[in-house]
Structures are given as C-alpha cells and as structure tokens.
Amino acid sequence: MAKRELAVSFDIVREKNLEQLKLLNSVIFPMKYADEVYRQCMACGDLTQLAYHNDVLVGAITVRCERQPNGKAKAYIATLGVLAPYRNFAIGAKLLQRSLAAAQQDPNIEEAFVHVQVDNEDAIRFYQRHGFEKGEVVKDYYKKLSPPDAVVMSKKLAA
C-alpha cells in the first residue's frame, strides 16, 4: 500500500506544552512515564520532536541523552508514538529522522538506541528500515507487559 501523505509540522517540547505530550503518551502507551523522564528529555533540546497536523499534536518522539563513561553520549529513545487514526502517514518515520538528524548535529552523541518488546515485529522492522541493528535481549525489562523481554536496537551515528 502506498503511503498517504498528511501535512505535518514539527515543534520541540517546552514547559507550556508538556502536558499535551504527557496526555498523548498516556493514550498511546500502556504505561505511565515518570515526570523525571520528561524533565530529562526537555533538557535535551530538539532531540525530542512533536508532530502537529492542523496545529493539533498527533505524534511525538521523546529522546534523552545518556552520558557514557568515555565522556561521550548516547541518545536513548524513550517513546515514539502516533495517535491511532494518524498512523500509516509516515509521521513516525519523519519524527525519527528529525530526531536522528538533531542528534547528528551534536558530535558527542555517537549512538542512538531503543528498547523494543521482543514480539513487536512491526517496530523491529521499522527500526531496521532506519538503520538500527538488533543487539542483546534484556530479560524482564517490562514489569507489567507480556512478554516482558526487550531487545536493544541501536544505530551508530557518524561523527
């Protein structure tokens, strides 16, 4: 099926629209993320991206930086989600591309990674299409989901 297009504009997360992002994630994901996660993401500038259609928030990728022992950093994708009626318009792909492009602007960020539930084949394929590779499997990563295991997928970013 050919991807249909939907006019989308992008923005970053700020204090004033943070509640919208929380509301969006609360209806897309089966768990609630701690306020701390959002604080960390907000501190990382334009790594986190919000997608708007007609000035209405319809999808978001939330990303935070994790410092590495060698002084470098990794970008960790905490959530990537689009409201159900707005899926299959390639909004998720655009969000991921914009976030990765923003990460590439920072020479300290050498890698992006994400946890994916092991049986989420759609998501695994999606990340593979964008150059991510499967890594180790973390046992019992999800406490309230079944299956509880997650696979780590990562992508090296060109320095």
Added chain:
Amino acid sequence: MSTPQPTQPLPSKEAVLFKHVLRFHELKQYKKAIKTADQILKKFPEHGETLAMKGLCLRLMTPDTDKEKKEEAYELVRKGVKCDLKSHVCWHVYGLLYRHDREYKEAIKCYLNALRIDKENIQILRDLALLQIQLRDLQGFVDTRHQLLTAKPSNRSHWITFAVAHHMNGNHDLAVEVLNQFEATLEEVPAGEAYEHSEMLLYAAQVLAEGGKPEEALAYLDKRKDKIKDKRGLDEFTAGVLLRVGRLVEAAAAYRRLLDVNPNNYKVHEGLRAAMELAPAADGSLTDAQRARLSQLYDELAAAFPGASACRRIPLDFKVGDAFKAAADAYLRRGLTRGVPSLFVDMRPLADADPAKRDVLLALAESYRDALRAGPGAAFPPLAGGAAGGEAPAPESPQTLVWVLFFLARFYDRLGRLEEALAHIDEALAHTPTVIELHTAKAKILRHTGDLEGAAHCAETARRMDLQDRYLNSLAVKALLGAGHCAAAERTASLFTRDGEQGAFTLFDMQHMWYELAAGRAHAGKGPAGRGPALKKFQAVVSHFADIAEDQFDFHSYCVRKGTLRSYVGMLGMMDRLYGHPFFSKAACGAVRVYLDLHDRPPGAANGADEEAALAAMSPEERKKYKLAKKKEEKEKARKAAEDKEREEREKKEREKAAAQKGGKKPAAASKREPDPDPEGAKLAAVADPLAEAAKLVEMLVKHAGSRLSSHVLAAEVALRRGRQVVALAALRNAAATAEAKAAGGADHPEVHALLVRLAQAFAASPPENEVVKAVVGAGLAELLGAGVTPAAFAGRWRAAHGTKSLDHRLAAARAMVALAETGGSAPSAAARTAAAAHVAAGAAEYGPASRPLHAQCVEVHRLLRDEWGVAEAADKWRAGCAAAYPHSRYFGGSKQMALDPSYDFENMREAFGKLSF
C-alpha cells in the same frame, strides 16, 4: 486685563518665598513647598494664600486613606480662605482641593467665588470649564467657553472647544458657525497642523449631518476635499450620508469602493445592500426578486474577492431552501476540513433564528459524520445539489471527523440534547484527545448538565495543555468559580498578572470586571460567610465605573489639543451611557441582593440559631456527617492559616533578597504597596444600615438601567423593607410596564405579582401614617388589585390562573402564600410554609432531561425549601425530581456523575499548576 492687587501684600523676601512655594507645587515637590510655606508663616501666621497653598500641598502628598491628615489639610485651606476672603488664589486653591477629592460641585462653587474677584483669570476659567463639561453643566460650559474665547481669541483651542460646547448643548448650527468663523480667520494651515485641521473639518461635517443638514455636510466636505487627511473616514462618512439622503446610485458606488479596501467589513456590506435596496423589511423578510438579485450580487463579489470569508458567509443569511442547503454544504465542508473551531458559533445565529435552516445544518453535519466514520480514507458524501455522477470527493484527513463530532456536540448542546452532546464529545476525545477545544467544549456541556465540578476539571485539563493561553486560563477561572473554588480561581487568574501572589491588586487595577462579577456571584452563593467577599468584589466593579467616569477628565483638554474631535464627542456619548453597561447592572444587582440578605439575616444574631435550625432539619446520619465535616473544616482552616503565614514570610524574605540583589535599589513598586485594610470585605459586610447602601445602588440602577426588570424589582424590594410604600408602588408600576414592554405579562409577571401581594399585605397591616400618602398608595393598589379585592383573594385568583405555568410562577405563588401568612411581623406558620413548599416541589415531577429549569435555579430553590422555609419533606421531593432531570448533577446526587481525577484537589490547592515566567 488687570489682576486685582493682593489684599495681604508680603515684603519682598517673603514674596519671593511664596513664588517658590508655587514653583515647588508645580514641580510636585510638596515637602519642599510646605517647608517654604512654614518659613513665611513663621513671620505672617495669618497669611491666607500661604496657608491655603500649604493645605493643598499637604493634601496632595497624603494618601487617600489618611483621614486625619486630610482633615488637617482642609482646616488649613479653610483658615486661609477665612484670613483672606478677597483673594482669588485662596478660593482657587480651595476649589483645587475639592477637585482633587472629586467633589466637583463644591469645587465649582469655589471657582465661581474666585472668578467673582478676578473675572478674567484664564487659569480659573479653564479649570471651571473642565468641571462643567465633566458634570455636563452644558449651559455653564457654553458660557465659560465664551468668556475664554472673548478673553483670548487668538487661541485655536478656544474656538474649537466653544464649538464643541454648542454642539454638546444641542445647538448644531451655532457650532458649525463658530468653526466656519474660525476657519475664516486662518490664512494658511501650517503643515504641522494639517491633520488637526482635517479632523476639524470632518467634525464640522458630522455636526452638520447630525443637525439635520446632510446635503450641506456633503457640499461642505466636497469643497474641502483636498484638506482631508483621513481619506477612509471621509469615504465612510460620505457613503453613509449619501445613503441617508437617498442618493442611492452614488452611495452604492461609494460602498463598492470601500469594499475594495476591505471586503470583510460587514458594515460596508450592509451599506451596499441598503443602497441597492436589498435590505430586508422591518420584519426581516425579503422578496423573491430581492433574493435573486442578492444571489447575483454575491456570486459576483465572491468571484471578485475569492479570499474574503464575508462574501461566502453572508449568502447563508439570505438564501433559503435548496439554495441554502447547497451554500451551507460548501461552507461547512471548508470549515470542517480546515478545523475552524469557531464554525459552530458562526452558524449559531442561523440555527437560532430559523428552524428550517437549523434542521438543514444538523442533517448536513450528521451526514458528514456517518460518511467519515467509515475509517481510513473516508471522504465527505457527494455535494448537495451537485451534478449526479460528478467526481467523488477526495479522502479527508482523519482529523476532519473530530471537527465534525465537535461541531455536532456543540449543536446538540445548543438544542438541549445533552446526552448526545456528551457522547459525541467523548467519541471525539477518544479519537484525538490533544484537541484542546474538545476539553473546553466538554466543560461547557457538563456545566449545562449540572456537573459544575466536572466542568472545572475539564477546563483545568484544557488550561494545562497550553499554559501560555490566556483564554484557556480565563475559561478555567470561570469554571472554578462556577464550582465555588474561589481561592483556586484567584490563584489561577493570578498566573497572568504581573506580580503573582499580589495578583488580587493587579486584578483590581486592571479592572478585571468579568472576573470580579463571577467571583462575587461564587462568594454570594456560599451563604453568610461569603457575603463580605461578595460585596468586596461587587463594590470593586461599582468603583471601576466611578473610575472610568473619572478618567474622562483628562480627555477634555487632551482631545482638543490633539484635535481628535470625532472620537472625543463619541467618548462623551459613551460616558453618558456608562452606567447602563450590563457589568454595572450585574454588579449593582449582586451587591443589592447581598445587602438585602444582610438586612433579612443580620450577622451575629442568627449564627447559632441558624445552625441549630439546619441541624434540626437533618436526619441523624446527615447530622453526623455535618459535624464531621465541620470539624475537618476547622482543622483545615487552621492548617491553611499557618501555611499562609509561612508562605508570606518566605515570600517576604525572597523579596528582600531580590531587592538586595538588585544592588540595594528601591523595592519594586508593587511590594511597597500598603496591604488592603479589608481584603475579605468584612468591614463592608459589617455596614450599619445595609438598606441605605442598597438604596444608593438601586437609585443608580433605576436611573441608568430602567429597561431592566431587575432594576425595578430590586427597587421595590428595598422600598418595602424600608417601609416606603409609595416608592414601592412606583417601582412596581415601573416593573409592570417593563414586563409589559418585554411581553412578559405586565403586572402578571411572577416577580411583580409576588411583590404586589407583599405590598398589599404591608399596606393592610401597617398603612402609612400620613393621610395623603395613605390615600395615594390605597388608590394605586386598588387600581392594580381591583377595587375591594383583598390581598388573599388577589393572590388566590392569580395562583389559579398562572400558579403552575413555570417554576418562576410556582415560586411567586408560594412566596405570596408565605407573605400572606406573615401577619403583623410574626414569622409565617409552619402550615403556610409547608403548603408553599409543596406547591413548588410539586412542579419537580414534571421535569425531565428534555424540559427542566436551569440547574442553578433548581439549586437555589432547594436551598429555599430546605433552609429558609425548613420543609424537609418538600425539599427531598424536589431533590429527587431534580436528580432525575439532571442525572449528571453532583448537587442533587444524579445517577450518571462523571468520575473525577483526584489529583485536581482545588480546595486544598497551594499553588496553581504551571507557574511560568513569561
């Protein structure tokens, strides 16, 4: 011109000092002025002019609240006048003092005295003229301006103000004559004054047209075209006058030129249609021929201005039948695809005015909904009236369905189909919960269903979704007040004020009237404890109006200097109608009701008894609950007080720290401000004679808002309580006439009826002592009740004819029953109260979700039955009926209450969510 010699000449050294005093006063260095004055007074303690100046300077540096110092200032000035009665300076200063305290009538007297001594003192004449126009002493204003013009005809502003004076005094011809003469004295207009001159010419034309000479006005302007700078103003004025004199072809051409400038100006559209004889008749009807020409006109305009929404929207007003359906179809689709949130508000007047259009709009929106629910890739149904087999519409964005659901929810809400409205808004929220308008719409619908708490929650959710949106903040504040969370509302509103926690000041300074009205109502709804804060808010609004009237003072001189005469005259007219503004009526009515309540249930005396009565009316279970709640409340109060104190101290420290950081600069102006001596309005509520306060407001209401029924009803309420039966009779006559004019039944209007019975009862029980007054009231009542009819018979007849028509009618009949049982000041018997309450409560059986009075009124009635009349049985019956009619109501314990988010704990909110620095 000769200035009279001073009667108390000073030696040269002191004369110099006195000049310094005047200089310091001008420079507003009042302390220095007083010091210098004291130097003179040491040698000449009886020097009147110095005494007066000292007093004036003392007053000017004293805050309004310091009564002692104020009195001292007045003493000084009075002493000065006494010492030197023949000095115009003393009288002038005395006048300035009164003017400062806004006692204009006294000030005028002083100025006139000063002028008696010094006839041509320009400064005093000018000050006098300002007061005269402020007080609308128009004849006096004309005279004073004439003197000024005679004294100094070289001054441009003297000519112009003299013309304005004649205009305001209703003498249009003379006003134009003055302006013409002035124009004739000008040889050439300097480039720097060209704009002022142009404004003067436009003003002259406006005066001509207003004075019944429109043709002359046109000719006047035509001759001076080149000198007019405000070309748009000229075009608009000309078009209007051409239309008025019936030169329709020219008027239409003029309006078309204006459309080229702004095709979205509805006034211009209206003018154009009138010029083409396409305006509807007085009853709003159009002929078919007119409709056809209108269609043609707007087809042409829409083609000429493809970007102008007015050209698309206006045809919906005049089109009917299939033509309307096709036009509405196209219009709605465009708005829904683009997600225009105001689309329903735009369509609402059509739906309200014409049931046929309402049905078409609703059917169209429902057809969109059914088509778009099909899922991904769904499209609108084929266009109404489109050619068969035409191109199928392209797929819509998934969001279009949300806007269709939103539109329908608002529509059902308007039609009173609240369950459907809620179902649609919930469907939309499940689809795209990030559309903020969905949450605000849900708040609105919940308010209509009687769930005020739920409405506050939805409005708060919406506000949190965009913390920088002032509109959302205001909606949340309003919803919080509706649910009775006054403190939370104030904190939330204060997020948008400059100095945060001191927000209450800023809310007052900004004349934040809708907020003050809503807060006043919320406080008043809380019973005796809320009376003080409610009065505080209502009186704040009343004082804003005094301030606004006062604000015009500066414009009398400013506007003439700047030459903006048309706006100035418009402003004067606005000020003349100022107190007729709905905000004033609402505030004054609110305050009067609180004062009446203070009179009926004085604080202190009733406190214990009230509670006991309330306890007695409760079931043992309720009593337990009540006591527990009260204990909790007290604990909570203590905790809050401690917390507030702690916060205050913390903030004070922070402020000091901040001030220190700023390098020891002066603390910010706001923090320097004296705390409000009566923040909770306790002093206002402790007023000795609440009826006198109410009478003052009622007088204003009757004078300025005479077309509102409530003005006269409240006037009667106050007069009855003060034992002024003639006044009450007159008020009731006015009320009946107002109700008649609104086709609301005249003297049969329920509120008027209940008051009539009370007046008749009062007259029968204790007629006025004065025989003449007694005869007048007796005759008036005989006319209204029918000769020889007793109050009881009168009330009985009305009850039989009207007593069950509506809740208002039932209430009036019941109130009359209670009033009739109140003989000789004794409380009405339990039997009368029970019968009255039963008469009201019987109505509840007829209510259902489709037909029911307003929720707020139902609550009020429940309180009346339970608390004031103490009839538990009827109150319970009423509550059960209302719970069935309002299944979402929390107050009545309806069966369908929405679950609430417990994290929004409005009553114990310490800080409003989302403090941001802007």
